[in-house]
Amino acid sequence: MNSQSATAPAQGAEAMIKMAGVEKWYGEFKALTDINLSVRQGEKIVLCGPSGSGKSTLIRCINHLEPYQKGEIRVGGTVLSDDSRIIDAIRREVGMVFQHFNLFPHLTVLENCMLAPMRSLRASKAQAEATARRLLGRVKIAEQAEKYPAQLSGGQQQRVAIARALCMQPKVMLFDEPTSALDPEMVKEVLDTMTGLAEEGMTMICVTHEMGFARQVADRVIFMASGAIVEEAPPAEFFTKPRHERTRQFLGEILRKH
Amino acid sequence: MNYKLDFTPVLDGLPSLLTACLGTLFLSLCGMALAIVIGIGGVVLRDSRIKQLRWLVMAFVELIRNTPFLVQIYFIYFALPLLGVRLDPTPTAIIALGINGGAYAIEIIRGGVQSISKGQIEAGLALGLHKAQVFRLIVLRPALRAIFPSLTSQFVLLTLTTSVASAISAYELTSVAQRIESDSFRSFEVYGTVTLFYLVISWLMMRFFGLISGRYFSYPVK
Ligand SMILES: Nc1ncnc2c1ncn2[C@@H]1O[C@H](COP(=O)(O)OP(=O)(O)OP(=O)(O)O)[C@@H](O)[C@H]1O
Ligand SMILES: [Mg+2]
Numbered sequence: 311m312n313s314q315s316a317t318a319p320a321q322g323a324e325a326m327i328k329m330a331g332v333e334k335w336y337g338e339f340k341a342l343t344d345i346n347l348s349v350r351q352g353e354k355i356v357l358c359g360p361s362g363s364g365k366s367t368l369i370r371c372i373n374h375l376e377p378y379q380k381g382e383i384r385v386g387g388t389v390l391s392d393d394s395r396i397i398d399a400i401r402r403e404v405g406m407v408f409q410h411f412n413l414f415p416h417l418t419v420l421e422n423c424m425l426a427p428m429r430s431l432r433a434s435k436a437q438a439e440a441t442a443r444r445l446l447g448r449v450k451i452a453e454q455a456e457k458y459p460a461q462l463s464g465g466q467q468q469r470v471a472i473a474r475a476l477c478m479q480p481k482v483m484l485f486d487e488p489t490s491a492l493d494p495e496m497v498k499e500v501l502d503t504m505t506g507l508a509e510e511g512m513t514m515i516c517v518t519h520e521m522g523f524a525r526q527v528a529d530r531v532i533f534m535a536s537g538a539i540v541e542e543a544p545p546a547e548f549f550t551k552p553r554h555e556r557t558r559q560f561l562g563e564i565l566r567k568h
Numbered sequence: 569m570n571y572k573l574d575f576t577p578v579l580d581g582l583p584s585l586l587t588a589c590l591g592t593l594f595l596s597l598c599g600m601a602l603a604i605v606i607g608i609g610g611v612v613l614r615d616s617r618i619k620q621l622r623w624l625v626m627a628f629v630e631l632i633r634n635t636p637f638l639v640q641i642y643f644i645y646f647a648l649p650l651l652g653v654r655l656d657p658t659p660t661a662i663i664a665l666g667i668n669g670g671a672y673a674i675e676i677i678r679g680g681v682q683s684i685s686k687g688q689i690e691a692g693l694a695l696g697l698h699k700a701q702v703f704r705l706i707v708l709r710p711a712l713r714a715i716f717p718s719l720t721s722q723f724v725l726l727t728l729t730t731s732v733a734s735a736i737s738a739y740e741l742t743s744v745a746q747r748i749e750s751d752s753f754r755s756f757e758v759y760g761t762v763t764l765f766y767l768v769i770s771w772l773m774m775r776f777f778g779l780i781s782g783r784y785f786s787y788p789v790k
Binding site for chain 2: 398401405406412413414415425426431458460461471474475
């Protein structure tokens with residue numbers, strides 16, 4: 311018993327996210343096949359795989375941006391259903407960062423960060439502003455608070471997007487290729503922000519092909535292909551001893567590129 | 569060319585022509601306000617989940633855009649009393665202008681809404697906002713910005729269309745002009761002056777929309 315809990319420290323704790331037998335179709339096309347995934351509180355997962363393998367679809371099911379047809383998803387013990395109150399409750403606890411930032415162009419950086427806390431959590435203006443300024447400071451962009459998104463660089467915009475999601479005080483953060491729309495010189499500032507967040511104990515699922523980040527931050531790397539989870543392992547094992555041919559092939563391609 | 573210009577009747581009628589301009593502005597602004605409400609409401613219903621509502625909006629747009637405004641205003645003026653609703657010419661004109669402008673506004677604003685990327689909507693939903701909040705707080709302003717030049721032209725057109733309300737003797741510039749003209753027979757002078765007035769009113773409207781645009785839609789975009 312003891313030795314077992316030493317190798318799997320938080321096994322007893324309730325999973326933060328639990329996907330069981332999840333299947334998803336886009337019409338006739340099956341995008342996810344029998345997804346089983348359990349993420350403990352504080353765990354960092356990196357999700358990778360070739361284009362079209364279903365990575366985005368998987369994380370978008372967690373906050374119900376995509377409905378799924380079979381299986382069960384639990385977030386913090388709540389079973390995700392089509393009930394809009396449940397969906398809203400889960401979305402308040404799950405932050406998401408997108409490839410293309412999706413900041414609201416008509417609102418300043420500060421207003422971007424205050425909107426949802428005020429409208430969704432019913433925070434007071436003063437409260438929302440204090441939280442927003444604190445988190446903008448944390449992503450090192452406090453001095454840009456009064457600017458509009460179009461006046462920022464891509465890296466700055468993505469850091470604002472991270473701060474905006476954090477303003478909801480989420481329990482989980484989902485990242486969908488947060489650095490792949492960025493110029494190379496801006497990738498680091500965003501990855502550093504994410505690494506900082508990971509060090510503070512945030513539960514994270516990151517779709518990314520930044521393998522350096524995966525090595526340094528991930529507790530587990532998951533490889534997907536054709537809508538299914540093919541392989542999952544801690545990064546040391548994943549990168550040195552991949553078990554499946556498709557994983558080896560994928561790693562070969564991705565590491566050659568970088 | 570034996571015609572002798574005589575502006576005396578116009579000059580005598582100038583005070584009533586100028587106040588009639590206020591009538592025209594009043595009809596225009598009220599008509600626009602109604603049109604914008606119908607336009608935005610129509611867009612929401614046009615893409616609602618309820619099929620019957622979608623059809624209703626589409627039928628409304630088709631009906632209004634494919635029939636003459638003069639007939640619409642007559643219909644409202646003469647048909648509503650049969651249903652027991654009796655309205656004065658001015659409120660009738662405002663309703664007709666609002667309905668007519670609203671039908672065009674639905675199509676224009678809908679184009680703006682469709683130009684907003686899905687990512688914007690998803691970002692709002694992912695932050696826990698409801699669909700209605702996403703529309704109101706995230707989609708609407710950038711959508712209106714995208715189509716504001718078209719909306720401005722449509723509303724300048726609405727302003728000029730107020731002259732058709734003279735057919736039911738609503739209080740506005742053209743009907744006052746008609747009265748002065750029929751009393752004096754100085755058609756050229758009267759309608760020449762009124763043409764100039766309409767030009768100024770259109771120009772004022774464009775300025776007005778320019779100010780709104782500067783106030784609400786001047787945020788920078790890439
Ligand atoms: N809205 C949709 N309608 C139909 N098919 C879709 C839709 N969204 C995604 N798909 C399909 O589902 C599959 C998985 O897509 P998904 O976006 O999850 O892949 P991904 O792993 O995130 O790829 P990428 O690395 O290119 O982002 C793809 O084959 C894609 O074409
Ligand atoms: Mg993707």
